[in-house]
Each structure stands twice: as C-alpha cells, then as structure tokens.
Amino acid sequence: MAATYCNLTKAFGFNKHNEYLQKHSYFKRQALSSMQSKISTYNVGIVFHWRYRRVLQLQRRHSYQHVPRATGAELSPTSFENFGEDISKGTLIWRAIKLPIYSVALVPLTVGSAAAYLQTGIFSARCYFVLLASSILVITWLNLSNDVYDFDTGADKNKKESVVNLVGSRTGTFIASYLCLAFGFIGLTWIAVEAGNIRSILFLASAIICGYIYQCPPFRLSYQGLGEPLCFAAFGPFATCAFYLLQSGASVMNHFPLTGTVLSASILVGFTTSLILFCSHFHQVEEDKEVGKLSPLVRLGTKRGAEVVKVTVMMLYALLVAFGLSKALPLTCIFLCALTVPMGNLVIRFVRDNHTDKNKIFMAKYFCVRLHALFGAALAFGLVVARMVNTTFTSRPVFS
Structure with a gap:
C-alpha cells in the first residue's frame, strides 16, 4: 500500500505541489520575519532617539544649572561673557554699556568730596x-574710544559686545x-571756573591725558603694559585731588x-581702580598676544598674575x-574699611582658584x-x- 501511495503521488504530481507549498510557506515566513524585524528596528530607533534627546536635554539643563559660580556671589547676565555661542542682543548691549565700571567715576568724586567735607564742613550737592x-561722560569716552x-x-575682532561690532560703524x-x-x-x-580753582583743571587735564596716552595712537601705552600705572595716577591722585579741590572751592579759601x-x-582709590x-x-x-598687546598678564602669566592680585x-x-x-586718615576710616576685608579675601581666592579657567576668570x-x-x-x-562726631582729628597740609 505504501508503495502504491508513493507511485500515485509521483503519478499525479503531488511532489511538485508539496514543494510549491513548502516554498510558498518559507517565503511567507521570511517576509513576515523581515517585516517584524523592521518594525522592531523602527521601534528601537524611536526609543533610542527619544532617550538620546532626553539625555541631551538633561545635559543641557545640567550645564546651565552648573554654570561656574563664584562663592558668595550670583552671576548677572554679563557673567556669561564667554559661555556658549548664542547670546541675545540685549545681553550684548548690556555688556557693552559696562554699567558697573562707572563706579570708577563715582568713587574718586565721592572720596574727594568727603575729604573736602572733613576739612571745611561744606558740601555742594549741585557741584557734586x-x-x-561730567565724569560719566569722560568715562564713556574712554570706553567708546x-x-x-x-x-x-x-584686538576686538572676536569681541561680540564691542560697541563698534554692535553698531556696525567705526566712524559713528x-x-x-x-x-x-x-x-x-x-x-x-x-x-x-565757578570754584575759582585753576589747579583742579590742571589735575583733571592730567587725568584725561593719562587716559588718552593709555589707549590712543600714536602712544597706546597699554600695549606696552603701562596701563595700570596710568590708571592709578588718573583715578587716584589726579581725579580724587581735583574733586577735593572743586568741592572745597565753595569755601572762601581759593588756594x-x-x-x-x-x-x-587718593592712593587707596588708585590701588582699587588699578586692580x-x-x-x-x-x-x-x-x-592680547595675537595683536602684540603686552599686558601685565601676557608678560607674567596668569599664575604669577594671581600672586600679584x-x-x-x-x-x-x-x-x-x-x-x-600715621594719623593721615581718621580711625573711623580704618574701622569701616576693615569691614571690606572679606570682599578682598574673596577676590584673592577667586583669582587663585580660577586663573586658568577662561570661562570663570572674567x-x-x-x-x-x-x-x-x-x-x-x-x-x-x-x-x-569723623567730621560729624567732632573728633580731634586734624588734617595736615602737604601742598598749599
């Protein structure tokens, strides 16, 4: 019977039919397997893409949350001077204004006026x-020029917050x-002229000349590393003493x-300004190295510069x-200025710890x-x- 079945199968072509069914079933299974593999790969790709985007988002959020901070101080928008490439126009404008730097106009005037008040007991708000x-206008000239x-x-070809780069006009x-x-x-x-004190004009002119030869051609002494001595002289003895003479000019003592x-x-003011x-x-x-500007940090290096600070x-x-x-300053000044020691210590520690990190040290x-x-x-x-408490402090004349 078995032999008869085999013969019948051969006779009627059942073998070819079976082979056809087996092949058709094989290709069907292969197609189904390929489709399932593609679907699986697609799903894995979606999951991987979603996870990768999630990782990037977390990393980006982590980087912004952990932007370098100095202990005890919050960073303002100006803090991100070299962090990232995409900076808003408003942030660049804020940096270009350099509002905190205008304290160099306020401090010499205030200290000089206070010294005049100690001497005479007179203060002119209008004059102040x-x-x-006027001082703010002069500082604006310094910054723009x-x-x-x-x-x-x-030197400013890559400086986005340069006023020239922002405005697009060097002449303007x-x-x-x-x-x-x-x-x-x-x-x-x-x-x-109102105060009748010509010496003050000489002091102020000297301060402005220091500013000019610091940065303007043909001198550009800042490129020779002489900016700090010029800054000390301009904002220290010259500006502070000039404002002292102008405030005291309101008295009857013209000389x-x-x-x-x-x-x-004025020496102390010059120190902090130069710093x-x-x-x-x-x-x-x-x-600075690229354009041949020999600033003190180019000459010394940042490590030795931190020691200088x-x-x-x-x-x-x-x-x-x-x-x-030496009784040149009243004890009230010594006591109150000593309260700023923590801030001075913060400057030392910050520069010491971050002098090699360009993104922090600015x-x-x-x-x-x-x-x-x-x-x-x-x-x-x-x-x-010292004047208000009527102490016995007396200020000795050095130059009359």
Missing part, C-alpha cells in the same frame, strides 16, 4: 552732581566718543591746601593701617569693582563720620 555727570582703537588693531562710535569727551570736559571746566588725608585717600584693570586682562591673554590686596589694607597709625574684574565700590564707600563714610 554736575561733576558726576577704547573699542574704536582695539577694533583698529584687531568714534564721533560719539569725542562728543562725550567734549561735553564732559565743558562740565568739569564750568565747575572749576585750598592738599592735605595728607586726601593724598592718602580692576589688572584683573580685566585675565580672560583675554591669548587675544594677592600682594596688591594685602598692600591695600597694609597701607590703610599705616595711614591710620568675573574677577566684577569682584574687583565690588571691592572698589565698597572700599570707596567705607572710606568716604569714614571721613564724613
């Missing part, structure tokens, strides 16, 4: 605010800067003497104590601005308090 507005001349040398920025200088100098001269008090105070400029070089050492801050407070012991100049403002306010308040 005209001088403040600095952007113009750095644009010319190529140049004209605006010198208009600010002209109006500022007119205001300063007006107060000096008002320069005292040890105002000279000591701002010094720390502003840390994050642009490579750019430490020594400068220590010298600031050592001079404060020395001036107090914040050092803003911490120096805070030290400059706090120390200047404490110094001025100490001079005012």
Whole structure:
C-alpha cells in the first residue's frame, strides 16, 4: 500500500505541489520575519532617539544649572561673557554699556568730596552732581574710544559686545566718543571756573591725558603694559585731588591746601581702580598676544598674575593701617574699611582658584569693582563720620 501511495503521488504530481507549498510557506515566513524585524528596528530607533534627546536635554539643563559660580556671589547676565555661542542682543548691549565700571567715576568724586567735607564742613550737592555727570561722560569716552582703537588693531575682532561690532560703524562710535569727551570736559571746566580753582583743571587735564596716552595712537601705552600705572595716577591722585579741590572751592579759601588725608585717600582709590584693570586682562591673554598687546598678564602669566592680585590686596589694607597709625586718615576710616576685608579675601581666592579657567576668570574684574565700590564707600563714610562726631582729628597740609 505504501508503495502504491508513493507511485500515485509521483503519478499525479503531488511532489511538485508539496514543494510549491513548502516554498510558498518559507517565503511567507521570511517576509513576515523581515517585516517584524523592521518594525522592531523602527521601534528601537524611536526609543533610542527619544532617550538620546532626553539625555541631551538633561545635559543641557545640567550645564546651565552648573554654570561656574563664584562663592558668595550670583552671576548677572554679563557673567556669561564667554559661555556658549548664542547670546541675545540685549545681553550684548548690556555688556557693552559696562554699567558697573562707572563706579570708577563715582568713587574718586565721592572720596574727594568727603575729604573736602572733613576739612571745611561744606558740601555742594549741585557741584557734586554736575561733576558726576561730567565724569560719566569722560568715562564713556574712554570706553567708546577704547573699542574704536582695539577694533583698529584687531584686538576686538572676536569681541561680540564691542560697541563698534554692535553698531556696525567705526566712524559713528568714534564721533560719539569725542562728543562725550567734549561735553564732559565743558562740565568739569564750568565747575572749576565757578570754584575759582585753576589747579583742579590742571589735575583733571592730567587725568584725561593719562587716559588718552593709555589707549590712543600714536602712544597706546597699554600695549606696552603701562596701563595700570596710568590708571592709578588718573583715578587716584589726579581725579580724587581735583574733586577735593572743586568741592572745597565753595569755601572762601581759593588756594585750598592738599592735605595728607586726601593724598592718602587718593592712593587707596588708585590701588582699587588699578586692580580692576589688572584683573580685566585675565580672560583675554591669548587675544592680547595675537595683536602684540603686552599686558601685565601676557608678560607674567596668569599664575604669577594671581600672586600679584594677592600682594596688591594685602598692600591695600597694609597701607590703610599705616595711614591710620600715621594719623593721615581718621580711625573711623580704618574701622569701616576693615569691614571690606572679606570682599578682598574673596577676590584673592577667586583669582587663585580660577586663573586658568577662561570661562570663570572674567568675573574677577566684577569682584574687583565690588571691592572698589565698597572700599570707596567705607572710606568716604569714614571721613564724613569723623567730621560729624567732632573728633580731634586734624588734617595736615602737604601742598598749599
């Protein structure tokens, strides 16, 4: 029977039919398997893509949440100076304005006026605010002209917050800067003529000349590493003593003497102002090297520059104590300025810990601005308090 079945199968072509069914079933299984594999691969791809996007989102959120911060201070929009490429136009404009830097106009004026009040007991609010507005115009000239001349040398070619790059006009920025200088100098001269003190004009002219030879051609002494001494002279002895003479010019003493008090105070103001400029070089050492700008940090390196910051801050407070012991400054100034020691210590630690990190170290100049403002306010308040409490402190004339 088995043999008969086999013969019948061969006779009627059942073998071919079976082979056809087997092949058709095989291809069907293969197609189904291929389709299932593609669907599985597609699903895995979707899951992987979703997970990868999720990881990127978490990493991005983590990076923004952990932007480098300095202990004890929050970063402002200006803090992200070199962080990331996409920066809003508003942030760039805010950086270009450099509002915190204008404390260098406020502090010398306030300290000089306080020293005059200690000497005479007189304070002219009108004189103070005209001088403040005029000083702000002069500082605006410094900032704008600095952007113009750095644009010319190529130092600011990659600086997005440069006013020239933002405005798109080198000529317009140049004209605006010198208009600010002209109006500022007119205001300063007006107060000096009213006060009848020609020496103050000489001091102010000397301060402006320091600013000019610091950055303007053909001098550009900042490219030779002489910016800090010029900054010290301009904002320290020259500007502070000039404002002292202009405020004291409201008295009947037209030939008002320069005292040890105002000279000591001006030296301290010069120290804190120069420290701002010094720390502003840390994050642009490579750019300065490319254009041949031999700033102190290019010459010294950031590690030794951090040591210079430490020594400068220590010298600031050592001079404060020395001036107090020599009775050049009243004890109220010594006590109040000593309260700013934590801020000075913060500057030292921040620069020491971050001098190699370009994305963090640019914040050092803003911490120096805070030290400059706090120390200047404490110094001025100490001079005012010394007059108000009627202490026996007497300021000795140095130059009459």
